[in-house]
Amino acid sequence: MPEHLGTTHLETNCARAVTPAFDRDVALLHSFTYEEADTGFADVAARDPGCAMAH
Numbered sequence: 001m002p003e004h005l006g007t008t009h010l011e012t013n014c015a016r017a018v019t020p021a022f023d024r025d026v027a028l029l030h031s032f033t034y035e036e037a038d039t040g041f042a043d044v045a046a047r048d049p050g051c052a053m054a055h
Contacts, residue, residue: 005031014051018044022054 005027014022025040045054 010053012051012053014044014053015048018048018051018054021047022051025054 003024005024008023008026008030010023010026012019012022021040022044025037025044028034028037028040041054044051048054
């Protein structure tokens with residue numbers, strides 16, 4: 001089933017490779033899908049420890 005989250009984008013200092021995942025996690029957060037968003041942000045932070053917004 002395709003996701004229907006809408007579109008989000010925040011300018012961050014995160015690596016380009018994690019930006020799509022970060023944007024999806026923001027959309028999940030704003031869709032009240034907190035556990036999945038939390039897991040996603042943790043994954044982004046693990047892949048790019050310098051991505052402060054993911055912490």
